[in-house]
Amino acid sequence: MIQLFGRRSSHFTRTAAIFAHELGVPFELLVLHDLKSLDRAQFGGHPAMKLPVLRVGDETLWGTENICRRFAELAGRATDSRLVWPETLRDVRTRNAQEITWHAMSAQVQLVLGIALNRLPADNGFFVKLAMGLAGSLAWLDEHLAPVLAALPPERQLSLLEVTIFCLTTHLEFRPTVPLEPYPNLRRFAEVFGQRPSAQQTTYLFDPRPPKENP
Ligand SMILES: N[C@@H](CCC(=O)N[C@@H](CS)C(=O)NCC(=O)O)C(=O)O
Structure with missing residues (x-):
């Protein structure tokens, strides 16, 4: 099980x-x-x-x-070896890409939890810096995406790096947190990766709550 x-x-x-x-x-x-x-x-x-x-x-x-x-x-x-894990990333830029992607994913969770779910003020310095850091991470990823992808082994089936970049980018569309428009390379990458059956079988949705039990 x-x-x-x-x-x-x-x-x-x-x-x-x-x-x-x-x-x-x-x-x-x-x-x-x-x-x-x-x-x-x-x-x-x-x-x-x-x-x-x-x-x-x-x-x-x-x-x-x-x-x-x-x-x-x-x-x-x-x-x-067709599955590519972080320890097999050989160049500094690609290693940085994985690090900044994990960071951006966590930053988005904190923004959603703090502002949307717990109704804390978005103009608090903590969230302002977090949002700026998220935008900075996305800008870096967008700028370096082409060489980062080119550094991955061409014979791969799947890399953790690409899956996390895809899930991060599409999540920003699903749950807008910072604007995605300034990052055309990330959007294009997500569009192509999104054609895979594994991506189509896992599209984001808010899980419906079970109906309340009768008293
Ligand atoms: N390092 C963890 C991070 C997971 C994470 O932040 N998950 C979010 C999912 S939305 C969560 O559970 N957040 C609840 C919380 O932070 O209270 C991992 O790689 O799985």
Whole structure:
């Protein structure tokens, strides 16, 4: 039994789900409806109350990258060089691209949680700097995207870097946080990557809440 605690509206969950689809690993999605919940059990027991969480039998795994790697193991492809992981990125620019992509994904979560869900003031210095950092990260990624992609092995099936860039870019369309218009290279990349069946099977949506039980 393979269970993924996550949300179809989350770019971290989508990253893991794209790996599962590409690798042909079936899983059951256990949806957390309230991101503000303080009930660890709803986060699959994650001590920091973060998603996604993968449960395989009695093993519980935290962290999107860990989960993507576990899907590769479950598919019997842990050592397949056509799957490109961060440690195989050889040049500084491509390594920086992965770092700044993870950062941008987390920054967007904090902006959504802080401003949209917890109704904190968007003009607070904390959020202003976070939004500026997110825009700066996107500008850097957009400018360097072509050489970053060119540095990836041409024979790859999938790289964590491309999946995270795709999930980040499309999430900014799904849940507008900072404008995406200034980043045409990212938008074009997302359009092409979005043709893959794994991308089309994981489109963002707000998971419908189950109907309330009768009293
Ligand atoms: N480093 C974690 C980050 C995951 C993360 O930030 N997940 C968001 C999903 S939207 C979350 O659970 N946020 C809840 C919170 O921060 O309270 C990973 O790679 O999985």
